[in-house]
Amino acid sequence: MKVEVSIIMPVYNAARFLNEAMQSMLQQSFTQFEFIIVNDCSTDASEDIILSFKDDRIVYLKNERNEGVTAALNKSIALCKGEFVARMDADDISLKDRLQKQVAFLKSRPNVAMVATTAQMIDGNGDALGVWQNDLIAVSDEDITALLAKTNCIVHPSVMIRKEVLQKFMYRSEKNAAEDYDLWLRMKSHGYGIAKLEEPLLLYRVHQASVTANKKLLVNTNLRVLKQKWTFIKYALSHLRINAFFIRVLYSSARSAAAYLRDVVPNALRWCKRFISISPIMASQQFSLLSATLKTAKADIVYFFPYTHMGGAERVHADVVQACGDNKSLVFFTGFSRNENFIRRFQSENSVVLNVPHCINSVWYGARAKQLIADFINAQNTVVTFGSNADFYFRLLPLLHAHVMCADLIHAFKFQPGANKAHLALLPYAPRLNHRVFISQTAKRDFEVFLKSNLYGPEVSERLMYIPNATIVPASLPHKRERMKIIFVGRESPEKRFHLFEQIVQRVAEKHATVAFEAAGLAQSNNASLIRCNAELNDEDLDKLYSSAHILVLTSSREGFPMVIMEAMAHGVVPVATAVGDIAMHVNEANGFVCTAEDEAQIVDEMCVAIEALITDREKFERTSQNAFHYAKSNFSKDQFAAAYKKLLLRK
Numbered sequence: 001m002k003v004e005v006s007i008i009m010p011v012y013n014a015a016r017f018l019n020e021a022m023q024s025m026l027q028q029s030f031t032q033f034e035f036i037i038v039n040d041c042s043t044d045a046s047e048d049i050i051l052s053f054k055d056d057r058i059v060y061l062k063n064e065r066n067e068g069v070t071a072a073l074n075k076s077i078a079l080c081k082g083e084f085v086a087r088m089d090a091d092d093i094s095l096k097d098r099l100q101k102q103v104a105f106l107k108s109r110p111n112v113a114m115v116a117t118t119a120q121m122i123d124g125n126g127d128a129l130g131v132w133q134n135d136l137i138a139v140s141d142e143d144i145t146a147l148l149a150k151t152n153c154i155v156h157p158s159v160m161i162r163k164e165v166l167q168k169f170m171y172r173s174e175k176n177a178a179e180d181y182d183l184w185l186r187m188k189s190h191g192y193g194i195a196k197l198e199e200p201l202l203l204y205r206v207h208q209a210s211v212t213a214n215k216k217l218l219v220n221t222n223l224r225v226l227k228q229k230w231t232f233i234k235y236a237l238s239h240l241r242i243n244a245f246f247i248r249v250l251y252s253s254a255r256s257a258a259a260y261l262r263d264v265v266p267n268a269l270r271w272c273k274r275f276i277s278i279s280p281i282m283a284s285q286q287f288s289l290l291s292a293t294l295k296t297a298k299a300d301i302v303y304f305f306p307y308t309h310m311g312g313a314e315r316v317h318a319d320v321v322q323a324c325g326d327n328k329s330l331v332f333f334t335g336f337s338r339n340e341n342f343i344r345r346f347q348s349e350n351s352v353v354l355n356v357p358h359c360i361n362s363v364w365y366g367a368r369a370k371q372l373i374a375d376f377i378n379a380q381n382t383v384v385t386f387g388s389n390a391d392f393y394f395r396l397l398p399l400l401h402a403h404v405m406c407a408d409l410i411h412a413f414k415f416q417p418g419a420n421k422a423h424l425a426l427l428p429y430a431p432r433l434n435h436r437v438f439i440s441q442t443a444k445r446d447f448e449v450f451l452k453s454n455l456y457g458p459e460v461s462e463r464l465m466y467i468p469n470a471t472i473v474p475a476s477l478p479h480k481r482e483r484m485k486i487i488f489v490g491r492e493s494p495e496k497r498f499h500l501f502e503q504i505v506q507r508v509a510e511k512h513a514t515v516a517f518e519a520a521g522l523a524q525s526n527n528a529s530l531i532r533c534n535a536e537l538n539d540e541d542l543d544k545l546y547s548s549a550h551i552l553v554l555t556s557s558r559e560g561f562p563m564v565i566m567e568a569m570a571h572g573v574v575p576v577a578t579a580v581g582d583i584a585m586h587v588n589e590a591n592g593f594v595c596t597a598e599d600e601a602q603i604v605d606e607m608c609v610a611i612e613a614l615i616t617d618r619e620k621f622e623r624t625s626q627n628a629f630h631y632a633k634s635n636f637s638k639d640q641f642a643a644a645y646k647k648l649l650l651r652k
Helices: 015-026 046-051 069-077 098-108 133-137 141-148 163-169 179-189 208-213 221-238 244-277 280-296 312-323 366-379 391-399 421-432 441-453 498-511 539-548 563-570 600-616 618-635 638-649
Strands: 005-011 033-039 058-062 084-087 112-122 128-130 160-162 193-205 301-305 329-333 351-355 384-387 405-410 435-438 464-466 485-489 516-520 531-534 551-554 574-578 593-595
Touching: 005 015, 005 069, 005 098, 015 033, 015 046, 033 046, 033 069, 046 058, 069 163, 069 179, 084 098, 084 163, 098 112, 098 160, 098 193, 112 133, 112 179, 128 441, 133 141, 141 179, 141 193, 141 244, 160 163, 163 179, 179 193, 179 221, 179 244, 221 244, 280 351, 280 366, 301 312, 301 391, 312 405, 312 563, 312 638, 366 391, 384 391, 391 421, 421 441, 435 441, 441 464, 485 498, 485 539, 485 563, 498 516, 498 531, 498 600, 516 539, 539 563, 551 563, 551 600, 563 574, 563 618, 574 600, 574 618, 593 600, 600 618
Parallel strands: 005 033, 005 084, 033 058, 112 193, 301 329, 301 384, 329 351, 384 405, 405 435, 435 464, 485 516, 485 551, 516 531, 551 574, 574 593
Antiparallel strands: 084 160, 112 128, 112 160
């Protein structure tokens, strides 16, 4: 049989998907090929699967030691008999006519050295994930050339290359180079044509094993691409390939460097700030306390939270710790808090609390502290780690051993294509988290879309779970005084939009001089003459505020399902809120008011109308207040909350 195409496929521990990958090649409509498979010292059942195929077209090689992808590819190329060489990966699927269409294309276009195809991304279960945008937008020769100068836009296992070209260049194992992107750049610099079939002829699999093994995801993208292009620039200079394409790559490298600096400078400034502002004495003291504590401590659960001052998220964190209070726990606070007023909520006879932000953020002690904590956790036979809003927890995850169960809590999330930068930066850690808890069903659904849009499938999204928050509901509805009080409970952050509350207050006060206004969690207001501000309230003071209040105004642009809504309704306070997160699932015209407008001016208008109706119609207010109270009593049970977290966090 004449061999026109040599298929090369390296294999390393690919047993899960290997059978399907091999079947897809052996069942191609084009049959004049050899299938060179290099088993790169797999330790799973890969070899048994390969040997189970009885097909004379298979050429099987086995490495005695793991040599890596580049070496396996070059070993295959040296054996190729075909005029064309097709790449394949052991976890992907080639559609039936892939080889036939690529061979026909190359035979009809002798000036083209390589032809790729577009690819459909699939997950570990074979379900569609979407497309890689770089692949989709660069199909024409002009677009491929332009984008290759900036970044890779070709799916490696989709390509077919003329053998003489591939044997001329081979793959390189340069330290900073991606073997495929480096090859495309070198080919382009020598003027070889690269084309792409617009039809998706490859199902490219993205799954947990590939994500967790791909440590480059943890490296700054601009830095990674910059290093790859610099490797090519050195090659071009040494081979005197100074041409238009080289200039494009050089220009793109300068832009990548600038983008990297935009990413790095803020981090460098933060490092400098920590260097200057963090007391080495305080850091040393906290490190000594940490070392001494971990020598004798035992823990079933290790928590990581940012702050010890009061806030909605902090109240939830305290409730989680209290729910599992019968088990030994270690609670770390990793952020610089305004005060320690709330820390007592985390303290019990079974918990050890360590507030060590100076230590873990110190340039002198940070790395040692992180390793010390990781060693402690790894030494526990049965242990669960749980974090929320704590960046330190994510930095710790790569150091934790496989037996450590890891979970985190996401209070609020709204999917915004092209945005969500903070969550994007943490996505490479997603496969390490065994569970991700959401307090909002809306946020959970949004996060599922976010994962899928970034090519993470069910293996990650199935770990998402919903546990609603809860609050203590008084035995009876608190008595409300005749004089109306309207409150705002939040913090000084842009998404809370306190300025809208100030506008509402101004308009309501003009018509109703006797109405009182109060804001908890904020130090001051531009309407100081109208709004009484309380930057910090303890539990008792907050309870008194809710008991005395009539209406809660929530103007947030983003929420999960905020604690303030539950706490207010539990005290008969009528919520007037924007329709963010899960609020509209709980608040309706019977127990409050939900504003669906997005324009800020319209939000103020609609909320003022709703508040006016509650102020002028006392019977309406009393009826709505009672409905809010009874809804909270039926739906915001602490017992359900505690049972859910015990099931999640207790492994004994």
